[in-house]
Amino acid sequence: MFDFILSKYNYWIYVILMMIGFYAMIGKRNLIKKVIGMNIFQTAIILFFVSTAAKRGGTLPIIEHGHGHGAHAIQATAYINPLPHVLMLTAIVVMVSTLGVALAVLIAIYRRHNTLEEDEILRQQQK
Amino acid sequence: MISQSPVLVVVIPLIFSFLNLLFGWWKKGFCYPITLVALSLSFLASLHTLNTVITSGTIHYYLGGWNPPWGIEYVVDHLNAFVLVIVSFIALLVAIYSKKSVEKELPEKIVYLYCLFLLQVTGFLGIVVTGDMFNLYVFLEIASLAGYALIATGEDGAPFASFNYVIFGTIGACFYLLGVGYLYIVTGSLNIADLSQILPDLYNSKVVLVAFAFFLVGVSIKMALFPLHVWLPDAYTYAPSAVSALLAPLMTKVGAYVMIRIMFTVFKPYFSIELIPVTSILGWMAAGAILFGAILALAQTDLKRMLAYILVSEVGYITLGIGLANRNGLTGAILHILNDAFMMLALFLVVGAIMYRSGNREIPQLRYLHRKMPFTMAVFVIAALSVIGIPPTCGFFSKWYLILGAIDAGKWVFVAVLLVSSLLNVILFFRCIESAYLEPVAEHASGGSELVIAREESPLTMLIPILIAGAGIMSFGVLSGKIISTIIQFAIPIGF
Numbered sequence: 001m002f003d004f005i006l007s008k009y010n011y012w013i014y015v016i017l018m019m020i021g022f023y024a025m026i027g028k029r030n031l032i033k034k035v036i037g038m039n040i041f042q043t044a045i046i047l048f049f050v051s052t053a054a055k056r057g058g059t060l061p062i063i064e065h066g067h068g069h070g071a072h073a074i075q076a077t078a079y080i081n082p083l084p085h086v087l088m089l090t091a092i093v094v095m096v097s098t099l100g101v102a103l104a105v106l107i108a109i110y111r112r113h114n115t116l117e118e119d120e121i122l123r124q125q126q127k
Numbered sequence: 128m129i130s131q132s133p134v135l136v137v138v139i140p141l142i143f144s145f146l147n148l149l150f151g152w153w154k155k156g157f158c159y160p161i162t163l164v165a166l167s168l169s170f171l172a173s174l175h176t177l178n179t180v181i182t183s184g185t186i187h188y189y190l191g192g193w194n195p196p197w198g199i200e201y202v203v204d205h206l207n208a209f210v211l212v213i214v215s216f217i218a219l220l221v222a223i224y225s226k227k228s229v230e231k232e233l234p235e236k237i238v239y240l241y242c243l244f245l246l247q248v249t250g251f252l253g254i255v256v257t258g259d260m261f262n263l264y265v266f267l268e269i270a271s272l273a274g275y276a277l278i279a280t281g282e283d284g285a286p287f288a289s290f291n292y293v294i295f296g297t298i299g300a301c302f303y304l305l306g307v308g309y310l311y312i313v314t315g316s317l318n319i320a321d322l323s324q325i326l327p328d329l330y331n332s333k334v335v336l337v338a339f340a341f342f343l344v345g346v347s348i349k350m351a352l353f354p355l356h357v358w359l360p361d362a363y364t365y366a367p368s369a370v371s372a373l374l375a376p377l378m379t380k381v382g383a384y385v386m387i388r389i390m391f392t393v394f395k396p397y398f399s400i401e402l403i404p405v406t407s408i409l410g411w412m413a414a415g416a417i418l419f420g421a422i423l424a425l426a427q428t429d430l431k432r433m434l435a436y437i438l439v440s441e442v443g444y445i446t447l448g449i450g451l452a453n454r455n456g457l458t459g460a461i462l463h464i465l466n467d468a469f470m471m472l473a474l475f476l477v478v479g480a481i482m483y484r485s486g487n488r489e490i491p492q493l494r495y496l497h498r499k500m501p502f503t504m505a506v507f508v509i510a511a512l513s514v515i516g517i518p519p520t521c522g523f524f525s526k527w528y529l530i531l532g533a534i535d536a537g538k539w540v541f542v543a544v545l546l547v548s549s550l551l552n553v554i555l556f557f558r559c560i561e562s563a564y565l566e567p568v569a570e571h572a573s574g575g576s577e578l579v580i581a582r583e584e585s586p587l588t589m590l591i592p593i594l595i596a597g598a599g600i601m602s603f604g605v606l607s608g609k610i611i612s613t614i615i616q617f618a619i620p621i622g623f
Contacts, residue, residue, distance in 0.1 A: 025294050034290075038297050045301055049308050084311070087261055091304060094268045101272055102293050105279045108286035121287055 010051035017044035031109065031116045035102050042095045046088050053084040132179070133188045133201045135172040136211060137253045140165050144245035151238030158241040159226050165245055166219040169252065173215040177208040181613060187258075195258070196318040202258030206461065206618035210255045210384045213468050217376055218248040220472065224592040225369035228479050232367045233280055240280065240367075247273035247373065251381050260307045260317045260393070263385065267303065267349065270381070271296045274374055278366040288361035295358040299348030302341045309338035322393050330398050339398075342389050343405065350382025351439060352446055353416030360423075360435040368479025371431070375438055376471040380464045383445045387460070390449065391620035400452050410450030414544045416443030421551035430488040430559065431478050434471070437514065437555065440548060441467045447541060448529050454623045456532025461615050463525035466513070466603060470522060473510035473596035477503055480585035480593060493563040499583040502590060504563055506597035511556035513600045516549050521603035 005012055017040060024037020058080040106116065113121045143165030150157040179186060180203055188201040203211070222244065233240055250270025257263050275296065279289035311317060313334050314325045329335050344355075351359040363371045390399040390406075399405045420440025427433040445467065448460025480503050481496065482488055497504045513520035526545060533541040584590060603610065 022298070025298065031290060034294055038294065041301060042297070045304055045308070048305070052308065052312055084308075090261075090265060094265065094272075094300075097272055098268070098293070098297055101275050102290065105275065105286050105290045105293060108279055109290060112283065112286060125284060125287070 010054075011048070014044050014048040014051065017041075017047065029118045031106055031118060035099070035106065038102065039095070039099060042091075042098070046091065046095075049084040049088050049091070053081040055080050131188075132172045132175045133186055133203050133256055134190065136169050136176060136215065137249060137256055139169045139172065140245045140249045140252065144242050144249065147242045147245060148238065151242070155237050158238055159222075162222050162241045162245060163219075166215065166222050166248065169248070170212075170215040170219050173208070173211045173252075176203055177212050177614075180205055180208040196316045196321040199262050200258040200318060200320070201256050202320065203256060204618070205614055206384070206387070206620075207255055209461070209614050209618055210380070210464060211252060213465055214248070214251045214255060214377055214381065217468055217472050218251070218373065220592040220595060221369060221373045221476075224372065224476055224479070224589050226588045227586050228368045228483050228589070231483060232369075236280060240277070240370075243273045243277050244369075244373065247277060251377050254381050255384060258319050260310065260319060260322065262317075264300065264304050264307060267385075268300055270378070271300060271349070274378065277370040277374070278362050281366040281370065283365070284361065285365035288358075288365045292358045292362045295348055295355070299345045299355075302345030302348070306338045306341035306345060309334050309341065313338075319388070319393055323395065326393070326398075327395060330402055336403065339389075339394060339403075339405075343386075346382055346386045346389065347412075350379050350386065350446075351442055353412055353419060353439065353443060356416070356420075356439045356442070359439060360432055363435040363438070364429065364432040368475070368482055372472060372475040372479055375435070375475050376468040379438060379442050380445075380468050383442070383449070383460070383464055386446070387449060387457075387620065391622070396452065396620065396622040406450045406452040408450075409446055410538065410541065413443045413445075413447035413450050414541055416440060416446065417544055417548045418551075421548050421555065424555055425551065428490050430481070430490050430493070431475075433490070433555065433559075434474050434478060437474075437552070438471055441471065441514075444525070444529060444545075447545075448525075448532060451529070451532040451536045451538070451541070452623075453532050453535050454619060455528050455535050457619050457623060458611060458615055459525050459528030459532055461618055462521075462528060462607065462611065465610070466521040466525045466600075469596055469599045469603065470510050470513050473506055473593065473600060474514075476589070476593045476596060477507045477510070480589050483589065484583050484585060490559055491562055493559060496563040499581070500585055501582075503585050503593055506593050507563075508560060509597045509600055511552075511560065513604070515552045515556060519601065519604040521600050521607060524604055524607040 021037045021039070021041030021044060025034050025041060028034055028037060055077070059078060061079040061082040109121065110116055113124055115121060143161055147158050147161050150161060176186065186201075186203040188203070189195065190199045190201065193199070225244070229237055229240055247270055250266050250273060253266030254263055254270060257266060275289050275293050278292060279286045307317065310322060313329055313332055314322055316322055316325060326335065348355045363375050366374065417440045420436050420438075420443060424433045424436035424440070427436060445460050445463050448456045448463060450456075478488055480500065481493070484500065485492070509520060513522035516522045516526040526549070530542055530545050533539070533545065585593065
């Protein structure tokens with residue numbers, strides 16, 4: 001049992017982080033805390049993708065002196081997988097813009113309601 | 128140039144969206160014509176794409192000449208091309224309509240609004256046209272991010288509604304991304320065609336099952352399927368009229384398209400129907416959506432909020448067609464993507480026009496509108512009849528196929544749900560039609576003579592899209608046989 005957790009510790013960390021973020025998004029009543037939860041949630045996914053690419057003993061996926069020396073075969077197992085990293089670069093851009101939009105929306109909420117507590121805003125809306 | 132049409136459909140609105148920003152700084156008046164030009168070109172390109180697909184079959188377009196599975200591929204078959212034309216045409220109609228309502232509601236934000244408007248359309252078109260799972264995620268987020276910003280520009284409750292949408296939408300998108308990640312771990316591919324070849328050997332793997340669950344929940348949030356619909360009514364009620372007219376018909380339909388793609392193209396029908404009983408679960412969720420959407424709509428007095436709840440119930444119809452998982456059910460679902468897009472477009476456009484003229488959209492305040500805005504209200508009645516499902520409007524035909532599908536599947540409960548929901552829609556819409564068309568008895572008895580009410584028809588730029596939408600509802604009904612025989616029967620996924 002302990003081995004099972006330890007050998008896949010990267011996935012366990014990702015799941016725990018994701019659940020922390022998910023709880024904050026759903027459970028917290030303060031809007032800023034929700035945004036922080038959203039960020040933790042997204043970062044956990046980055047961790048998941050990047051850790052799937054890692055290999056023990058793997059090196060950077062750059063072929064030394066590759067240009068013009070294409071004759072010898074390349075051992076794919078010796079290199080870590082670059083594709084999840086590239087995907088995560090795009091995903092980071094998406095996440096930064098989500099954060100930006102969320103913060104801008106929060107500013108608009110604060111200007112109208114003068115608070116960032118969800119209960120307070122709901123009370124104002126019911127009037 | 129012409130052979131590039133699948134990519135032009137997406138690239139033109141993207142480039143013009145930034146041109147909007149450039150020219151908008153110089154002079155605000157340029158934004159509207161630039162947007163119209165962009166969307167017209169995009170619509171022509173999508174028509175050409177559809178025509179090519181009908182005459183010569185599926186198009187494969189390799190971006191930058193990189194072959195799949197390494198490069199990103201755009202695949203356009205009958206289903207894509209059909210949704211593509213719907214999206215680009217509705218975007219064009221809403222753009223024509225938007226001039227007056229944007230000038231009135233958001234005079235100082237015209238430039239940014241049109242910039243985001245085009246980005247939003249880019250996102251929708253990209254989701255539909257792409258053949259790559261990760262590319263689909265990126266376009267999904269482009270569409271969602273533009274949507275959050277557009278909704279937040281609306282009236283008083285809008286920023287808070289938009290924030291709730293941000294939270295829900297992000298959960299949906301992240302679940303989708305996790306699904307992509309899980310599939311990538313076991314297959315090493317992101318290309319949809321490639322995945323559908325590799326996956327059948329792995330159908331019993333737990334990772335694939337988890338990936339499928341993530342996809343389904345993520346897409347259900349994005350398309351507002353019943354228990355996950357909570358963000359939708361607030362967001363679409365408070366958004367500016369032009370924005371809700373763009374988002375309401377398209378976001379949910381594009382979500383439905385993604386769901387059909389994932390369930391029946393990425394995964395084979397055998398997986399979604401027989402291996403795990405997803406379709407029957409979806410069917411029950413859809414039945415819940417249809418009934419609860421209509422019942423919650425009954426409780427509303429705000430016309431726009433009522434329409435938002437009707438939209439929740441309409442999403443249920445499409446999902447029910449997917450959940451029935453037979454030929455008639457899927458025909459109904461795909462036909463309903465077209466029909467419902469036009470019905471919702473017409474209804475939201477009309478509400479926007481009423482808002483523009485009277486600044487009020489409470490149902491009891493609609494009085495005398497048939498004399499103030501006769502053409503606008505006529506289209507409202509046509510769209511209402513279509514939502515109820517009365518021939519020859521198009522809503523009848525998609526409901527007919529859904530009922531046939533439910534009978535084929537032997538699910539008599541769903542037949543009953545469809546009929547009951549039609550009755551509920553009768554109550555919903557006749558409440559509005561009554562308060563708009565029938566004059567109160569008291570005023571008749573006292574005066575006897577006609578009250579003088581000035582004609583206040585909506586402005587021409589608003590009226591033309593409204594009339595086109597109304598004409599569309601009628602003609603798609605009459606032409607539905609033709610649409611099915613030329614496009615939809617080929618659009619149904621292989622295996623049915």
